[in-house]
Amino acid sequence: MTAAILKAAERSGTEIFSGDGAKAIWRNGDGCVGLVLQNEKVEAKWTIIAAGCFSATIEGIARYVPVRPAKGQMAALRADDLKMERVLWSERSIFVPRNDGRILAGATVEYAGFDKRTTAGGIEKILSAAIDLAPGLANARLEETWAGLASRFSGSPSILGPTDVDGLLIATGHFRSGILLAPITARLVREWITEQRVSADWDRFSPLRFPSATTDGASRAPA
Ligand SMILES: Cc1cc2nc3c(=O)[nH]c(=O)nc-3n(C[C@H](O)[C@H](O)[C@H](O)COP(=O)(O)OP(=O)(O)OC[C@H]3O[C@@H](n4cnc5c(N)ncnc54)[C@H](O)[C@@H]3O)c2cc1C
Numbered sequence: 470m471t472a473a474i475l476k477a478a479e480r481s482g483t484e485i486f487s488g489d490g491a492k493a494i495w496r497n498g499d500g501c502v503g504l505v506l507q508n509e510k511v512e513a514k515w516t517i518i519a520a521g522c523f524s525a526t527i528e529g530i531a532r533y534v535p536v537r538p539a540k541g542q543m544a545a546l547r548a549d550d551l552k553m554e555r556v557l558w559s560e561r562s563i564f565v566p567r568n569d570g571r572i573l574a575g576a577t578v579e580y581a582g583f584d585k586r587t588t589a590g591g592i593e594k595i596l597s598a599a600i601d602l603a604p605g606l607a608n609a610r611l612e613e614t615w616a617g618l619a620s621r622f623s624g625s626p627s628i629l630g631p632t633d634v635d636g637l638l639i640a641t642g643h644f645r646s647g648i649l650l651a652p653i654t655a656r657l658v659r660e661w662i663t664e665q666r667v668s669a670d671w672d673r674f675s676p677l678r679f680p681s682a683t684t685d686g687a688s689r690a691p692a
Pocket residue numbers: 489490491492519520521522523524526527539540541542543575576616617618619620640641642643644645646647648649650
């Protein structure tokens with residue numbers, strides 16, 4: 470999906486600054502006029518912070534984004550004698566069959582900071598839950614293990630919308646649904662920027678709903 474988005478962006482004339490992470494938002498008076506990268510500044514009429522669980526590490530953003538990284542470990546299995554055609558859920562695990570014949574099994578939810586290493590305990594948990602649900606997987610080959618970081622904060626939905634800094638929007642906090650939510654996120658942000666209105670009520674996702682977001686500590690949007 471990332472490759473497809475990059476291709477589409479290139480086709481529409483997007484300039485891409487890769488490998489040079491944003492250090493801070495570039496403030497000018499009441500507004501945000503772009504980003505400060507490691508060695509240069511990029512000017513922009515609109516700035517959208519969509520750096521997942523890393524969003525709060527960009528200077529000027531933490532107060533809108535009280536998220537923490539949620540580590541999810543995964544395992545890829547290949548079973549010659551077991552055919553799985555659809556996604557399967559249980560309370561302890563999820564299986565996602567891939568076109569290349571692998572079955573992805575996951576995932577843990579752990580709070581270990583920005584650590585993306587897999588652990589014996591995490592993988593053991595995934596494999597024992599997988600074999601309990603599908604005993605035929607006991608003979609499967611373990612082809613790969615990895616971990617990803619999702620952005621989470623307790624008990625609330627995504628963080629999406631404009632801030633009290635002119636030209637600055639936030640789009641993060643999607644936890645474990647960020648791939649599914651990418652199209653609607655992109656649509657609402659695009660509508661706001663091009664039409665100054667959105668086709669859905671997004672107040673409850675507002676980055677201003679956190680007391681930390683405003684200088685007087687008052688929430689500006691419904692929780
Ligand atoms: C194990 C696991 C399984 C999941 N399964 C699903 C699923 O089945 N369906 C689903 O919908 N979602 C799933 N998710 C959740 C999904 O992956 C996330 O919700 C989604 O990736 C969030 O997208 P994002 O673009 O907001 O953040 P990310 O995908 O985290 O992307 C943020 C990007 O910002 C970049 N970045 C970080 N800091 C900076 C900086 N300072 N400057 C510039 N760029 C920066 C990062 O390099 C990264 O590329 C899963 C997550 C995990 C961990």
